[in-house]
Amino acid sequence: MRALGSLGSSGRGAGGCELGAARAVMVARERVCRLFNGVRPERVVMCANATMALNLAILGTVRPGDHVVATAWDHNSVLRPLFALRDERGVSLDVVGADERGALDLDELARLVTPGTRLVTCTHASNLTGDVCDVGAVARIAHDAGALLLVDCAQTAGARPVDMQALGADLLAFTGHKALMAPQGTGGLIARPGVEVMPTLRGGTGVRSFDEGMPEAWPEHLEAGTLNAHGIAGLSAALAWLDDLGVERVHRHDLALVRRFAKGVRSLEGCTLYGGLPRDLALLDGSRPERDHAPVLALNVRGWESSALALALEERHGISVRAGAHCAPLMHRALGTSRTGAVRFSFGWFTSDQDVDYALDALGRLAREA
């Protein structure tokens, strides 16, 4: 609230309000860099959301004629820019498939990624099933071929520790409005030093105004236009709060909720839970990082169309869920839910065991109606 009343425009003057905004943005960059174990805070590019960050990364690294490998887990914020590059700029695109449980075929990835591949994209955790990708394995395949790796952390940022360097991510995109609990309109792209990203947006930066091109220095290189300093101040406050709380603590909390909910759903007649979790529930104890899970789960209930189920949960029980396709068309296709869609439940730090039990009770009641 203090930011709303006091911050001016970052990088656009040396008055108290403008410097206050610039300092607030700098502190936010440093906090983002620390959270994701980035190398340099100036390689944190502030964006309006993960979609913008992913577009900057994809459009700024892929040139006409390049080869890109994506995965079936990828969100439309990755797929649509890539489809456009394929259709309009002669980019060659391969997509690694997923099986009916949503598991990615890493052998197929290894076959598709070749020394000519420019970029590999992957989603840290599916926004549909919540399954977590073995990013380290993807990174090894990408880097062995000399390709860059772009990781979409929209579902994991703030929900579990994300170490950009340990993952091997060359580019990492995050949003503020999910588990980071920051305002909508915040997010960013982090680039490993040395990774060249051409500007997609061009315009005022407050820097080198007489140059025809965008400044070479980061972050202004990719930050055209006035920043959302007020939102970024909110992001910064959320990061400080999360740092005090501890992301690992949030992670343990969320995993316990996921296990509780998944166990309950498995005992309900007529409920189908998607992804690898029904198999791996017993492994969600932290002992196998590759069996980790983001705090989202997708399901269907026999006899209920997904949007009707979502509506009933909201109207009769006050539970907000998301029905439909979740901007993840290829994952729905893999799971066989293109026609039906699915209902996604999301949990977070402020969700309690009682909330989960309440949701399970509501689901049980609705399942018995069908």
Next chain:
Amino acid sequence: MGRRLEARTVAAFDSTHEALEAERICRERGVAGRLIPTPTAIRADCGLAWAMPPEARGDFEEAARHGFVVAGLYDLEL
């Protein structure tokens, strides 16, 4: 009668981030000066510059060795 000008040493930076980093380190080390809008005489700049009394130049250059990059130093009358 014209405005009385003062001699100032002005440091330019390549990015706002670098200028703010310089401000922080200078403040920590007690280097005199402040961030100002970059004078128009300096074109290769970010929008912010560090202006200081000429006698603070040595302290500033010493501070720069502790973590920020200066794009240029100029002696100006402001």
